[in-house]
Amino acid sequence: MDYDIIVIGFGKAGKTLAAKSAALGKKVALIERSPQMYGGTCINVGCIPTKRLVTASKEAGFVNFGVLGEYFVLSMQKKDELVEALRAKNLAMLKGNPNIDVIDGEGSFTSANSVRVLSPDGQTREISAETIVVNTGSREVEPSFEVNSQIAYSSEEILNLKILPKHLVIIGGGFIGLEFASMFAGFGSKVSVLMRSKFMKNEDEDVAASVKSALQAQGVEIIEGCEFLSLKGDELKFNLAGESKAVTADAFLYALGRRANTGELNLAAAGVQTDAHGNIITNEHLQSSAAGIYAAGDVRGGEMFTYTSLDDFRIIFSALFGDGARTTKNRAPHASVLFTHTPLARIGLSERQARESGREIKVLKLSMAAVPGAKVVAHDEGMMKAVVDAASGEILGAALHCVNAHEIVNELAIAMALGAKADFFKNQIFTHPSISEALNDLFGQF
Numbered sequence: 001m002d003y004d005i006i007v008i009g010f011g012k013a014g015k016t017l018a019a020k021s022a023a024l025g026k027k028v029a030l031i032e033r034s035p036q037m038y039g040g041t042c043i044n045v046g047c048i049p050t051k052r053l054v055t056a057s058k059e060a061g062f063v064n065f066g067v068l069g070e071y072f073v074l075s076m077q078k079k080d081e082l083v084e085a086l087r088a089k090n091l092a093m094l095k096g097n098p099n100i101d102v103i104d105g106e107g108s109f110t111s112a113n114s115v116r117v118l119s120p121d122g123q124t125r126e127i128s129a130e131t132i133v134v135n136t137g138s139r140e141v142e143p144s145f146e147v148n149s150q151i152a153y154s155s156e157e158i159l160n161l162k163i164l165p166k167h168l169v170i171i172g173g174g175f176i177g178l179e180f181a182s183m184f185a186g187f188g189s190k191v192s193v194l195m196r197s198k199f200m201k202n203e204d205e206d207v208a209a210s211v212k213s214a215l216q217a218q219g220v221e222i223i224e225g226c227e228f229l230s231l232k233g234d235e236l237k238f239n240l241a242g243e244s245k246a247v248t249a250d251a252f253l254y255a256l257g258r259r260a261n262t263g264e265l266n267l268a269a270a271g272v273q274t275d276a277h278g279n280i281i282t283n284e285h286l287q288s289s290a291a292g293i294y295a296a297g298d299v300r301g302g303e304m305f306t307y308t309s310l311d312d313f314r315i316i317f318s319a320l321f322g323d324g325a326r327t328t329k330n331r332a333p334h335a336s337v338l339f340t341h342t343p344l345a346r347i348g349l350s351e352r353q354a355r356e357s358g359r360e361i362k363v364l365k366l367s368m369a370a371v372p373g374a375k376v377v378a379h380d381e382g383m384m385k386a387v388v389d390a391a392s393g394e395i396l397g398a399a400l401h402c403v404n405a406h407e408i409v410n411e412l413a414i415a416m417a418l419g420a421k422a423d424f425f426k427n428q429i430f431t432h433p434s435i436s437e438a439l440n441d442l443f444g445q446f
């Protein structure tokens with residue numbers, strides 16, 4: 001065999017596994033098809049550039065209205081500088097390691113132990129290893145209606161815009177749709193978000209209403225229940241409550257979900273099975289249907305977050321070099337965050353899910369308008385909500401729609417993992433003024 005481990009895809013799990021395995025003296029090949037993607041989706045076209053821009057767009061409120069367009073261009077340049085620096089650092093981290101070969105090209109299986117690499121210059125080579133880890137990520141779902149427009153962008157493409165759109169129409173009301181809505185509204189664009197379903201249909205109604213009103217307060221127009229027909233030139237046609245409608249804009253973003261990058265992998269040659277959506281099927285150790293082949297990150301479907309991919313690394317590392325005790329079955333409670341100007345962090349069960357589970361629950365709620373720490377930072381929009389077992393005080397879940405929610409929720413995650421109950425937060429001594437101290441009052445209602 002040429003290597004101990006081949007990793008296909010330079011994602012979060014893959015690059016971490018390559019570095020940690022090399023540190024154990026293993027010989028690793030990491031295959032990446034695009035030099036623009038060294039380091040993967042998160043740093044190049046995902047979390048990092050979008051969160052940099054969401055943050056910059058929050059600060060746009062301090063910019064003279066007349067120069068908002070210039071501020072947008074400057075913010076995009078700063079975002080590019082950050083991405084380029086991170087990409088170079090990610091590459092250097094692996095390329096400088098004598099046990100790791102970073103190979104440019106697209107990987108596809110020829111057997112359960114061998115991968116063909118098609119390099120950008122058209123050359124192919126074949127390499128082999130006992131263990132192969134697939135970390136090829138996901139790509140956006142293309143619209144199912146007709147699109148013929150030079151100004152229709154995916155989330156990746158819109159990150160290269162050179163001019164701030166006057167009117168951005170966003171198709172899809174999920175993570176990407178709502179984060180870009182908040183971002184572009186912050187930069188000064190008129191933003192309309194059109195969606196097929198009800199706004200945040202999987203959330204509790206009070207939580208969804210809080211997020212919706214915050215976006216509307218930013219000036220975002222939200223149109224629910226759309227059936228999309230076509231996007232031609234600058235016009236999107238759709239049906240709404242039985243009526244034909246059209247909207248024109250100078251930019252369109254479609255954000256209709258993401259699907260696994262498995263089409264090019266020739267998985268059949270290795271005996272690796274996928275589900276109906278093309279996601280690689282794995283067991284709790286992230287082993288695929290072929291014994292020496294593992295899959296990590298978005299390519300497995302399900303939760304698509306950078307920290308899930310990182311935890312996938314921990315599970316595979318435990319299976320390869322440890323006792324295999326860390327699995328998907330013993331993953332600790334962890335949150336998800338929608339990074340709108342006022343972020344929404346969610347962990348555990350919603351009120352609806354808790355009621356459906358048949359448990360006796362108590363619902364605790366707090367308006368951020370009652371939190372001094374939120375007044376101090378002049379950001380008292382939103383609410384906190386927790387769902388607690390009525391008898392034991394066990395924390396079943398929470399939704400934090402407030403400034404710094406993405407940080408505060410990690411306090412809850414740790415407490416939940418350690419089995420802390422509502423009383424713990426009720427009596428905890430927090431700094432003042434802070435957002436965390438609102439947890440005293442939230443859980444004090446138990």
Ligand SMILES: Cc1cc2nc3c(=O)[nH]c(=O)nc-3n(C[C@H](O)[C@H](O)[C@H](O)COP(=O)(O)OP(=O)(O)OC[C@H]3O[C@@H](n4cnc5c(N)ncnc54)[C@H](O)[C@@H]3O)c2cc1C
Pocket residue numbers: 008009010011012013014031032033034037038039040041042045046047048050051105106107108135136137138155176261264265296297298299304305306307309339
């Ligand atoms: C706009 C946007 C914003 C996001 N924001 C957040 C956020 O705030 N927080 C968060 O946690 N998550 C966020 N995500 C999700 C997060 O980015 C992904 O879940 C995560 O990056 C997936 O990592 P991965 O390890 O699966 O692989 P990726 O990082 O996607 O890496 C896969 C790599 O494989 C390469 N590749 C694919 N096929 C082949 C092949 N055949 N041969 C060789 N190479 C190949 C690709 O070029 C890519 O570099 C966001 C995603 C997007 C799109």
Ligand SMILES: NC(=O)c1ccc[n+]([C@@H]2O[C@H](COP(=O)([O-])OP(=O)(O)OC[C@H]3O[C@@H](n4cnc5c(N)ncnc54)[C@H](O)[C@@H]3O)[C@@H](O)[C@H]2O)c1
Pocket residue numbers: 144171172173174175176177179195196197228255256257258303304305336337338339
């Ligand atoms: N903050 C974060 O952690 C973050 C940010 C961005 C993206 N992400 C990850 O990236 C993934 C992809 O984001 P996304 O916003 O594209 O997906 P999503 O699944 O969050 O939302 C997709 C939206 O498109 C709608 N939709 C799907 N098919 C449709 C169709 N045919 N017609 C009309 N509407 C349709 C869905 O109802 C949904 O509202 C997320 O699920 C998330 O895992 C995470």
